[in-house]
Amino acid sequence: MLFNAEALTRLYYFLYLTRSFEELLIKLYAEKVLPEKPMTSTGQEASAVGATFCLRDDDYVLPALRTRGAFFTKGVSAREYLLEVLRKANGISGGRWTAHHLGDMQRGILLGSAVVGSSLPVAVGTALAARTRQTDQATLAFFGDGAASTGACHSAINFAAALNLPVVFVCENNRYSLSTPITTQTRNGDIAERAIGYGIPGDMVDGQDVIEVIHSVGRAVHRARRGDGPSLIECKTYNFRGHSESHHPDDGRPADELTYWRSRDPLEIYRDYLSSSGVRCEALRAVEKRVSEEIDEASAVAMSAPDPDPDNFVQCVFA
Numbered sequence: 451m452l453f454n455a456e457a458l459t460r461l462y463y464f465l466y467l468t469r470s471f472e473e474l475l476i477k478l479y480a481e482k483v484l485p486e487k488p489m490t491s492t493g494q495e496a497s498a499v500g501a502t503f504c505l506r507d508d509d510y511v512l513p514a515l516r517t518r519g520a521f522f523t524k525g526v527s528a529r530e531y532l533l534e535v536l537r538k539a540n541g542i543s544g545g546r547w548t549a550h551h552l553g554d555m556q557r558g559i560l561l562g563s564a565v566v567g568s569s570l571p572v573a574v575g576t577a578l579a580a581r582t583r584q585t586d587q588a589t590l591a592f593f594g595d596g597a598a599s600t601g602a603c604h605s606a607i608n609f610a611a612a613l614n615l616p617v618v619f620v621c622e623n624n625r626y627s628l629s630t631p632i633t634t635q636t637r638n639g640d641i642a643e644r645a646i647g648y649g650i651p652g653d654m655v656d657g658q659d660v661i662e663v664i665h666s667v668g669r670a671v672h673r674a675r676r677g678d679g680p681s682l683i684e685c686k687t688y689n690f691r692g693h694s695e696s697h698h699p700d701d702g703r704p705a706d707e708l709t710y711w712r713s714r715d716p717l718e719i720y721r722d723y724l725s726s727s728g729v730r731c732e733a734l735r736a737v738e739k740r741v742s743e744e745i746d747e748a749s750a751v752a753m754s755a756p757d758p759d760p761d762n763f764v765q766c767v768f769a
């Protein structure tokens with residue numbers, strides 16, 4: 451898969467937007483403007499952005515807790531996202547959702563769930579629906595290393611494999627589930643190796659390298675579209691800021707581990723790649739300027755946007 455300069459620059463836009471947008475959420479939380487503590491993907495943006503960069507508009511995404519970049523690559527703007535997390539009337543769901551369990555059906559992003567791992571069987575459902583309707587739509591199902599230890603994860607991958615469904619399971623293995631290290635919750639922290647047990651292809655990639663993620667997920671998406679069934683891809687990554695902004699960023703994590711992973715910042719790695727690919731610095735500065743303008747515009751619009759009308763409280767609520 452070769453990209454032209456325009457696509458390479460667009461990819462930088464999504465990575466930089468995700469980082470900048472989350473910096474905004476952190477700032478708004480510190481200022482007590484954000485109604486909930488942000489759980490960010492700082493340091494692991496390349497897995498969500500890279501994996502969804504391979505998709506078409508009509509493909510499905512089931513995001514996990516930190517798959518924020520996927521919303522931007524699927525077409526959600528900073529303004530739309532911010533309106534929703536500030537619970538404004540003209541947010542994506544009219545302010546009904548939380549920042550971590552958002553969806554946007556227009557863009558094929560199914561609603562996230564607070565119950566870790568529970569979206570994975572739903573991904574099997576969208577894949578089965580695509581097959582039944584005889585479309586070649588792919589489904590991308592994201593999950594964390596903690597979710598990998600749930601029964602729902604096993605059921606979903608096993609069932610998708612048994613039915614040969616067009617779904618790609620993408621594990622964002624950031625080595626921690628809340629403050630539990632991967633070494634404590636499983637004997638084999640290489641989640642991709644489980645693919646052998648399901649009889650499907652598995653691939654372990656450097657989740658800090660967006661190009662590597664794109665190549666691996668791109669191959670798996672092609673397999674899914676061709677009717678060759680599911681794949682399991684594990685992105686080895688790290689979350690620089692810990693579980694949430696109300697947790698201490700170090701959160702008991704060894705200092706040398708943090709230092710090592712901070713030296714493997716996906717944005718830095720991608721900037722080096724762009725420079726060796728001949729993309730000019732000015733093009734990147736232009737992207738950064740555009741993102742900064744979009745973030746400023748999103749803040750200005752969202753802060754002054756109307757709150758939801760209490761009379762519409764139960765609209766769209768199924769009971």
Ligand SMILES: Cc1ncc(C[n+]2csc(CCOP(=O)(O)OP(=O)(O)O)c2C)c(N)n1
Pocket residue numbers: 515516564565566567593594595596597598624626627628693
């Ligand atoms: C079934 C269930 N168990 C526990 C929790 C509490 N919880 C919320 S996030 C989280 C960590 C999930 O870890 P992982 O899947 O690795 O995702 P990460 O936060 O690292 O992105 C936990 C345990 C939950 N929401 N649902």
Ligand SMILES: [Mg+2]
Pocket residue numbers: 594595596622623624625626627628
């Ligand atoms: Mg994790």
